[in-house]
Amino acid sequence: MQQEVVLAMLAKEPSHGYELRARLRQALGPAGEDLNAGQVYVTLARLEKAGLVESGQSAGLPDRPDRKVYALTAGGQQRVAGWLAEVSWPRPDLAEFHLKLIAAATARLADPLTIVDAQRRELLRRLREAQRAAMAEPDDSRAALLLEGIVLRLQADLRWLEACERHWAVDKDRS
Amino acid sequence: MTNTGDTSLLRARGLRKDYGKANAHLRAVDGVDLEVAAGETVAVMGPSGCGKSTLLHLLGGLERPTAGEVRLAGRRVDNVGERAVARLRRDAVGFVFQAFHLLDELTTIENVELPALLAGRSPRAARRRATSLLEQVGLADRAGFLPSALSGGQRQRVAIARALANDPLVVLADEPTGNLDSAATVEVLRLFDSLHAAGQTLVIVTHDSRIAATADRLISMRDGAFVDETRLTGGTGLSRSTGLSGSTGLSGSTGDAGAAGGGLGAFAGLEG
Numbered sequence: 001m002q003q004e005v006v007l008a009m010l011a012k013e014p015s016h017g018y019e020l021r022a023r024l025r026q027a028l029g030p031a032g033e034d035l036n037a038g039q040v041y042v043t044l045a046r047l048e049k050a051g052l053v054e055s056g057q058s059a060g061l062p063d064r065p066d067r068k069v070y071a072l073t074a075g076g077q078q079r080v081a082g083w084l085a086e087v088s089w090p091r092p093d094l095a096e097f098h099l100k101l102i103a104a105a106t107a108r109l110a111d112p113l114t115i116v117d118a119q120r121r122e123l124l125r126r127l128r129e130a131q132r133a134a135m136a137e138p139d140d141s142r143a144a145l146l147l148e149g150i151v152l153r154l155q156a157d158l159r160w161l162e163a164c165e166r167h168w169a170v171d172k173d174r175s
Numbered sequence: 176m177t178n179t180g181d182t183s184l185l186r187a188r189g190l191r192k193d194y195g196k197a198n199a200h201l202r203a204v205d206g207v208d209l210e211v212a213a214g215e216t217v218a219v220m221g222p223s224g225c226g227k228s229t230l231l232h233l234l235g236g237l238e239r240p241t242a243g244e245v246r247l248a249g250r251r252v253d254n255v256g257e258r259a260v261a262r263l264r265r266d267a268v269g270f271v272f273q274a275f276h277l278l279d280e281l282t283t284i285e286n287v288e289l290p291a292l293l294a295g296r297s298p299r300a301a302r303r304r305a306t307s308l309l310e311q312v313g314l315a316d317r318a319g320f321l322p323s324a325l326s327g328g329q330r331q332r333v334a335i336a337r338a339l340a341n342d343p344l345v346v347l348a349d350e351p352t353g354n355l356d357s358a359a360t361v362e363v364l365r366l367f368d369s370l371h372a373a374g375q376t377l378v379i380v381t382h383d384s385r386i387a388a389t390a391d392r393l394i395s396m397r398d399g400a401f402v403d404e405t406r407l408t409g410g411t412g413l414s415r416s417t418g419l420s421g422s423t424g425l426s427g428s429t430g431d432a433g434a435a436g437g438g439l440g441a442f443a444g445l446e447g
Contacts, residue, residue, distance in 0.1 A: 117395060117403040128388040128407050135365060151385070158384040166222060169397065
């Protein structure tokens with residue numbers, strides 16, 4: 001779990017660990033299904049050690065074992081501000097698959113089109129899963145927006161596979 | 176008519192279609208075998224020009240094959256007379272096209288009831304059926320509108336309702352989302368999903384991965400032939416992961432042990 005994400009979720013107001021987790025799960029929807037409480041608490045402990053959050057006991061409910069309330073320190077607030085301003089974007093790694101096709105074709109180890117077909121099957125299964133999850137979300141769901149992003153990326157990857165298919169089919173005809 | 180006694184609703188054997196003649200011919204469909212079970216949704220994907228639309232036309236009796244045979248519910252489609260094939264197209268098959276093909280001068284409900292009227296149903300029965308179909312596709316309140324007053328997604332939903340007018344054995348759809356934007360595509364995806372849940376048999380040819388991903392089974396076509404086939408739903412022996420939430424089938428890995436990447440969480444970049 002990325003530290004900045006947990007920090008940013010605390011920016012609104014001091015919160016219990018379980019509240020943070022609930023907020024994260026609501027924002028992520030089905031994509032956050034795997035998120036367990038342990039990940040959030042481990043991250044909070046690290047952040048506390050680094051001086052980015054501080055914890056205090058809340059008056060809270062006596063039957064709650066977890067009565068710690070976490071709040072951002074000045075350093076934590078600074079880190080969140082820096083994170084929001086930072087421009088970062090994951091780069092999809094297409095080179096590996098591209099090289100796989102070239103290696104298969106040049107060394108005549110396998111038919112690149114067979115490899116494309118297998119990859120397409122896998123991506124379509126993922127697309128199916130993400131699409132079903134997106135359609136099951138209510139209209140005002142923010143998690144649906146995340147799922148839409150996942151669907152769009154998969155569509156882009158599938159379009160690239162079509163381009164791979166065209167290229168290697170022509171290549172095959174020539175040889 | 177003979178019945179082959181097999182369990183598939185739609186069956187093609189050795190299907191071939193050539194255009195042109197002698198040495199200048201183009202083989203659009205080249206030796207296709209296909210079986211579609213009742214209630215199944217099958218998507219055929221492939222680049223444009225791969226022969227998938229021609230295949231759909233052969234399956235629905237819109238064109239005749241050069242060789243091979245097509246059976247729908249055990250009855251030959253490919254070699255019967257003009258009148259029989261016209262009846263079949265009208266009663267047993269529902270077509271959905273990329274460009275909707277609605278009649279512009281008829282209202283929504285008139286478009287939907289037309290096939291039932293042509294099949295000789297009474298105007299009252301046809302209207303009743305059309306009304307219930309428009310409800311099913313969520314357009315009951317648009318019954319009196321002309322197609323020109325509808326959005327693309329709505330027009331395609333009307334076209335789908337029309338395709339269902341005579342309770343066809345199979346619905347054949349040719350790029351049903353090809354003219355639609357993303358939001359309208361979702362409307363059509365939802366509708367096909369509900370038809371599938373209701374047991375309608377569907378064959379969709381498309382290069383839209385979104386609609387292909389809704390199918391039970393996916394066939395890839397190249398140069399007129401089937402080159403790959405995969406089942407997207409159960410029964411493949413792929414262990415769908417545990418800990419799934421209800422029917423959405425999320426979390427954890429998606430299946431093949433060897434395949435990289437986990438469930439949606441991994442996709443959203445949450446792991447690690």
